[in-house]
Amino acid sequence: MSTASPDTTAEPEGGEELKRTITGRLLFFYTLGDVLGSGIYVLVGLVAAAVGGAFWIAFALGVSVAAITGSAYAELVTKYPRAAGASLYVNKAFGSRPLTFLITVSFLAASMAASGSLAVGFASYFDTLWSGPPALLVSLVFVALLVIVNFIGITESVVMNMLMTFVEVGGLIIVLIIGIVVIFQGDADFGVLTHIDTSGEFSSPALAILAGISFSFFAMTGFENTANVAEETVDPYKAFPRSLVGGMIVAGLVYVLVSMAAALTVPTETLASSDAALLEVVKADVLPISVDFMTTLFSVIALIAITNTTLVTIVTQPRVLYGMAKEDVVPAVFAKVHPVRRSPWVGLIFSGAVVGALLVIGTLVTEAGGGIDLVGRLATVTVVLLLAIYALVIVACLKLRGQDEDGPFFRANTPLLFVGLVGNLAILYFTIYDDPHSLIWCAGLLGVGLVLFLAEYFFGSRDRSNAVEPGTAVADKEL
């Protein structure tokens, strides 16, 4: 199936009519921006606590599994360049509506949990700039603002996305420079980089590293959102493998170097106990610039990075709901777009409300002595759901071999795909084993999807018959 061909043959005279704007380079920055913002700023502390000084190994292995999964996505996206992403691939491979529904809802739930985790991470960095307002309020206002910004449509600027990605990379480069300075000053103890902490919760090095991969994996997610722009990508056959897998490899390299720099600069215990761990690196006062200034600058950069990634997740949720409403599996209101702003406002408000509810419930549980770290818990929920989806996408990729291969498409390395599949399942198994309570949260979020489905199932026939008429009614009013 090649989607581009009908348009191409319709009007052969010029490329202008099918002008696509997402070039390989833009796609690369989109991937990098999506991946880098989620996690490294938020989760370094958790990972360092689990592994010890050698936590860069966890990032290296985690990103490898993610990059392999990315290659499966690249293969499928070149075969089916549509925005629906994982749901479409699973539907193609298994043809089971319930399974497709489950995957779509899981993806939605993962995206909501990710927004929640990022919003809490935003609040911890915000706290270093202005510690007045309570964290819950900051994260709620953050989500509300992003919903409004999304509604207005400022987020659509391609240039803005690129600038934010530059800022994101800039922040990590600051960490790298600090690490290099430490090395040149001769203060670096390279022994740290091979130190795996087996005195704590995890008795064997392998287990400690697996825990580190599991905790760091949130930082690898986000690349699946690139399917969003599949339809608008110039020459997806070339662009996707290069930009998606290339973006993941660059992100992985940055992660490994940043982890090493952080481990060399700051004692692992300090990183482990910090809410905004990378900030500790800047606070180590290595550069001949005022610590106060650097701290503020770095916090602002971290806030921008987190915002960039959260924006993409908050764009994704109403889009998934929109697609599901078009398929009649959730109520049709989610397919409504604002007549002027062209934004799916019901879906946006709904997504914002669910993320807000997650934040409120999470904070209440934490305060009631639930003893959880909200960033970590929501990140774990995201990771559990996404790992299941990733594993299934790899299976779908293998199953769809030999089908729909008439157009040019990218073929991922098969042995690597099997390695990736095993990797995803191993991390999934460990994550659930380590934190079985996260399943309750997953179930709760999937329940939201079920409620929407039931609402459509029982009341759906009403809005289905209305589906055409409200349009005409609006037309009469508008004209």
Place this chain on the structure above:
Amino acid sequence: MHVIVATDGSKQSLAAARHLKSFADPLKITTVSVVAVIRPYAAVAFADDLTPRKAPKADLESLSFRDAADSATKVVAGVFEGWGPKVQIRIRSGSPATEIIKAAKQADAGLVVVAAGSRGLSDTVLLGSTAQRVQHSAPCPVLVVRPAPRKPKRK
């Protein structure tokens, strides 16, 4: 004269196209280009409110923003069928205002027709609608077709 008619898939953009046809002289117009802009980074890259839903159920295959843009432009282009001028369809992607202006420059257009604004609060409170940006930087005159007032009680 080459006229650019922009559509965002809204009913108002169809009204704008009809408005142009209601008064313009087809003999003075050589070509009408119907332009739709897909916004790849937006939650809904293109929503088509113009094509009536034929199939009771859309499946994942048919969820294509490009197809939505394609069918919406065809509905708007249908307004000018048999009117005289040559009718073209242009689907672009990016930021709507920028792409409409680019299309106007490339076609050396003599007029750009856009729909604009709601009547409500959002128009006054929110900044920078596409129509405002187009009329600010278009290389030619711009016809902004606004919705009719809800109740015509001026006096």
